[in-house]
Amino acid sequence: MGMTYVQKLLAKACGRPQVAVGDVLEPAVSLAMSHENGALVINQFNEIYQGTGREAKVWDPDRIAFILDHRVPAETAKTATNQKKIREFVAKQGIRKFHDIRGDVGGICHQILAENGYVRPGFVVVGTDSHTTTHGAMGAFAFGIGATEMASVWTLGKILNVEVPGTIKVVVKGEFPENVYPKDFILHLIGKVTAEGANYKVFEFHGEAIRSMSTSGRLVLSNMSVEAGATAGMVPPDAETQRYLREEAGVQSALDMFGPDPDAVYDRVIEIDVSQLEPQIACPHTVDNVKPIGAVAGIKLQQIVIGSCTNGRLDDIETAARILKGQRVADGTRLLIFPASWRIYREAMKRGAILDLATAGAVICNPGCGPCLGIHQGALGDKEVALATTNRNFKGRMGNPNAEVYLCSAAVAAASAITGAITDPRTAAVASKGAR
Amino acid sequence: MANIKVVFKVGDDVSTDIIYPGRFMATVLPTETPAFAFADSAEFNRRLKSKEIPAGSAIVAGKNFGCGSSREQAVSCLKGHDLVIVARNIARIFLQSAINLGLNIIICPAIQAEEGDELEIAGGQVRNLTSGQSYAIEPLPKARQAIIDAGGLVAYTRRLLLAAKP
Numbered sequence: 001m002g003m004t005y006v007q008k009l010l011a012k013a014c015g016r017p018q019v020a021v022g023d024v025l026e027p028a029v030s031l032a033m034s035h036e037n038g039a040l041v042i043n044q045f046n047e048i049y050q051g052t053g054r055e056a057k058v059w060d061p062d063r064i065a066f067i068l069d070h071r072v073p074a075e076t077a078k079t080a081t082n083q084k085k086i087r088e089f090v091a092k093q094g095i096r097k098f099h100d101i102r103g104d105v106g107g108i109c110h111q112i113l114a115e116n117g118y119v120r121p122g123f124v125v126v127g128t129d130s131h132t133t134t135h136g137a138m139g140a141f142a143f144g145i146g147a148t149e150m151a152s153v154w155t156l157g158k159i160l161n162v163e164v165p166g167t168i169k170v171v172v173k174g175e176f177p178e179n180v181y182p183k184d185f186i187l188h189l190i191g192k193v194t195a196e197g198a199n200y201k202v203f204e205f206h207g208e209a210i211r212s213m214s215t216s217g218r219l220v221l222s223n224m225s226v227e228a229g230a231t232a233g234m235v236p237p238d239a240e241t242q243r244y245l246r247e248e249a250g251v252q253s254a255l256d257m258f259g260p261d262p263d264a265v266y267d268r269v270i271e272i273d274v275s276q277l278e279p280q281i282a283c284p285h286t287v288d289n290v291k292p293i294g295a296v297a298g299i300k301l302q303q304i305v306i307g308s309c310t311n312g313r314l315d316d317i318e319t320a321a322r323i324l325k326g327q328r329v330a331d332g333t334r335l336l337i338f339p340a341s342w343r344i345y346r347e348a349m350k351r352g353a354i355l356d357l358a359t360a361g362a363v364i365c366n367p368g369c370g371p372c373l374g375i376h377q378g379a380l381g382d383k384e385v386a387l388a389t390t391n392r393n394f395k396g397r398m399g400n401p402n403a404e405v406y407l408c409s410a411a412v413a414a415a416s417a418i419t420g421a422i423t424d425p426r427t428a429a430v431a432s433k434g435a436r
Numbered sequence: 437m438a439n440i441k442v443v444f445k446v447g448d449d450v451s452t453d454i455i456y457p458g459r460f461m462a463t464v465l466p467t468e469t470p471a472f473a474f475a476d477s478a479e480f481n482r483r484l485k486s487k488e489i490p491a492g493s494a495i496v497a498g499k500n501f502g503c504g505s506s507r508e509q510a511v512s513c514l515k516g517h518d519l520v521i522v523a524r525n526i527a528r529i530f531l532q533s534a535i536n537l538g539l540n541i542i543i544c545p546a547i548q549a550e551e552g553d554e555l556e557i558a559g560g561q562v563r564n565l566t567s568g569q570s571y572a573i574e575p576l577p578k579a580r581q582a583i584i585d586a587g588g589l590v591a592y593t594r595r596l597l598l599a600a601k602p
Contacts, residue, residue, distance in 0.1 A: 024579040040464040040508060048593050054602060071462065078462045130506045130529060144506040146533030147464075152593040160589075161532075161579045195449050196500035200528055229500065231528055286449055373458035373505070394453040394504060401457075401476040 002261030004167035005236045006202050009141050012256075013124050021267075023164045030123035030140070032153050033065045035109050035369075037128050039082040042089050044151035058093050059157035065097035065118055066090050067109035071376040072101045072368045107341025107367045110134040110309040114219060115343055117249030121237035122256040126150065126159055131309055131391065133230065136202075136222035137215060138245065139237035144226065165202045165231050166267040168193075172207035174275030179425040181319075182217035183311055183389065183409040185209075186224045187280040189272065191290025199229035201267060204260065209274050210235060215244035216313045223310050224391050227287040236260060279424060282407035285395040293412065299422045302384040303398075306413045307338025307365070308372045311389035314344050316410035320362075321353035323414035323425065329361030330420030336378050339367045362417070374399025387422060389413050439565065440494045440520055442553045444480050448498035452510040452530065461507055466537075469509045470516030484517050491518035496549045498523070502530025508537070515539040522547055522555065522562060525574075535580045536589035543574040 003011065003018070011019045013027040034041055049056035058064055066086060074080035083101075090098040099105050099112050106112075110131055113119050121139030125132060128150045135142035145159070153159055172185065203225045210218070218235045225233025235241070236259040245251040279293040306312070306320050317339060329335045337357055339345040345367055348354045358364055365371075371378025372390040379399030380386055386398055386405045393405035406422065415425040446454075460472040474480045483489050495514070501523040502510060511533045514521065520540040524547060534541045544562045549555060553566035563570045576584070586592035 024577075037461070037464070037507065043464070044590060047590050048597065050594075052594060052598055054597070076462065082462060082464070128506055130504060132506075144529050146506055146508040146511070146529060146536060148508060148536045148589050149532060152536075152589055155593050155597055161577070161583075163577065163579070195503060196525070196527070199500065199525070229503065229527060373453070373461075375458045375461060392451075392453070392504060394451040396453050396457050396476050399459055 001265060002263030004264040004266060005204050005234055005260040006141055006167055006232065007164060007264070008258060008260060009122055010162070010164055012122060019164050021164050021166045025162045025164060026158045026160055027124045027162060028158050029063065029126055029153050031063055031065060031113070031118055031125045032150060033067070033109055033113060033125065033127035033129070033132065034150060035067050035129060036070045036079070036082055036086070037147055038066055039085050040147040041128060041150045041154070042085060044148045045154050048151055048155050058095070058154045061094040062096065064095050064154065065113060066095055067099040067112050068101050068106070069108045069367070070369045072106070072366060075376050103342045105342070107343065108309045108312065108369055110223065111313070111340035111344070114138065115249055115341060117245055117251035120245065120251060120255055121241060122258070124159070126153055130226050131223050133226045133233050134219055134223040134309060136225065136232045136234035137218035139235060139241055141232055141234065143231050165200060167202050167204050168198055169266040169269045170203050170205050171269065171271045172205065172209040172274060173271060174209055174273040175212070176209060176274050177277065179411050180274065180277050180279060181409040181411060182213060182220040184277055184280040185272070185274055186221050187282050187290045187407065188277060189270070190224065190228045190282070190288050191280070192270070193228040195227065195286055195288040196229045198225070201230055203228070203230050203233040205233065205235045211238060211240070213240070214315070215240060215248070216315050219313070220310055227391060279409060279412050279426070281412070281422065282393055284393055284404040284406065287392060287407065293422065293424045296406065297422050297424055299385060299406070301333050301387050301416060301420055301422065303334045303336065303378065303380060303386040304413050304417050305336045305338065305371050305378060305386065305388035305390060306410050307336070307340065308369065308390040309340055310391040311410050312338055312340030312344065312367070314347055316389060317344065317348045317357070318351065318353050319410045320414035321356040323411065324360040324362065324417060325356040327360050327418045329417045333417060333420040335362040335417045336365055336371060337362050338365045338371065341367050371398060373397060387413055387416055438492065439554045439556050440492055442496050442549050442551050442555060443483070443489050443493040444495045445549070445551050446495065446497045449500045449503055450497055451504035452502055452507050453504055455502065456507060456510040456513050458505070461509060464509065466512040466516060469513040473513035473517060489517065492520060494520040494522050494555060496522050496547060499525050501526050503527040508533050511537050511539050522549070535576065535583055538584070538588045543576070544571050545574055546571045
């Protein structure tokens with residue numbers, strides 16, 4: 001019987017000719033990623049070795065990545081002490097894929113893994129972060145795990161108890177209209193499927209709109225697949241995957257290019273034509289509360305955030321800069337820009353986008369996760385309303401349970417910054433500048 | 437198992453941001469996380485911290501409990517209060533971490549219960565003693581039993597480590 005992409009990947013990873021949905025496997029891990037919550041992983045890892053008489057050494061330091069991104073630079077002594085503990089651990093264990101708080105190699109973990117070529121098609125990637133799904137965009141089976149699970153991976157080099165998931169095939173047809181982006185599509189899909197509709201399953205993305213989509217856009221789809229409950233969101237690798245990995249991520253080694261069998265069996269097939277899609281907004285307080293922009297246009301905003309592992313890449317920042325160049329952020333509205341990595345930040349500087357945004361009134365912040373989950377800069381006041389290109393709008397998400405967060409694309413965020421209210425980028429004032 | 441009292445009822449899609457708000461994530465020790473369990477649900481958090489709630493009490497939840505972030509603090513903070521989670525279903529990462537840490541979770545797809553109700557868990561069913569209704573329990577994935585029997589993933593991994601050649 002034909003296998004889906006994730007079935008083929010897991011069969012290869014486990015050296016088996018065939019795997020079926022529900023089979024319980026223990027695949028070897030290609031890459032294991034942690035950020036500041038690695039401080040807890042280190043505790044649990046040491047706990048595993050407690051009393052064994054063996055030296056606590058990770059199974060393979062070259063398959064572990066550590067990125068400091070959640071609270072950078074540290075905002076409290078407690079965070080700084082956690083970060084210091086991680087530095088000491090990576091030095092002791094010989095972990096070289098370590099990205100400290102630096103303007104050359106630093107950034108948000110998921111962007112760092114992608115742009116450094118740490119992930120390739122066929123990889124099994126685990127991370128102590130739910131948005132580890134991001135790496136499905138490069139054809140990996142990538143998913144989030146808890147800290148204790150990661151301590152077990154560091155010890156054994158494999159991930160226990162992986163049930164082969166069923167697959168939802170998502171076929172994306174048509175061509176995106178101007179001012180409509182992959183973010184609008186994934187919000188639309190999550191609204192359709194619901195926050196739990198893909199629980200314990202994976203999305204497999206196909207169709208002409210995916211084939212013509214850049215890896216930057218695919219990263220958005222995979223990143224947010226978890227918001228429908230999906231274990232992973234995967235794009236079978238193609239010419240664009242190869243181009244990205246070779247030209248942008250510097251990968252030189254051979255790539256294992258494969259796809260699903262033509263007679264693969266899917267749990268469900270969803271077909272969506274994006275040629276009529278409008279900008280979409282996820283409304284408080286769940287990511288599946290999605291409406292076309294017309295339903296919420298005009299809602300006043302006190303804060304707008306452009307950035308994060310979801311939409312903080314160069315194309316997002318350039319889109320925002322094109323819309324905001326020569327314009328002014330509305331009084332009473334704060335616009336915060338958090339690039340996804342310092343590489344992106346520096347490139348956006350070179351191209352003038354950062355200057356255009358700051359001139360318009362935006363505040364340019366450090367690459368990092370901070371405001372997305374309300375832990376480092378950009379907290380909201382009571383009863384304030386925010387619009388963000390980030391991935392979650394749960395109650396309390398941006399640091400205040402008495403505030404509201406709406407989610408959108410970078411184009412909607414930038415157009416809304418000019419007016420101080422949720423604004424359709426297709427409106428006359430901004431349409432000519434926002435067009436791709 | 438003794439009767440368990442429902443001390444808190446929540447709806448569908450309760451995220452880890454509700455269970456353990458992100459701003460407390462720099463706190464990682466299982467001995468310290470219980471203080472921030474449901475920190476933004478002020479009255480329940482107060483009752484937990486003041487020890488008004490006996491060990492073994494239940495939170496009854498709707499669908500997709502524990503969705504969102506992978507933060508394990510959302511599990512350890514509930515484990516620290518020795519709570520039982522009875523939910524219609526549970527999000528993947530939370531479910532696995534609950535098994536790994538030994539948090540008592542019961543998946544009961546049709547559960548109906550209110551705060552103050554008494555539940556009895558026996559014979560693969562949750563019996564609501566207050567309403568007189570019974571609801572089937574969906575067993576945890578079989579492959580996880582070895583971790584539960586070992587007393588959690590730390591002990592289970594240690595056993596695998598010792599079984600392997602040094």
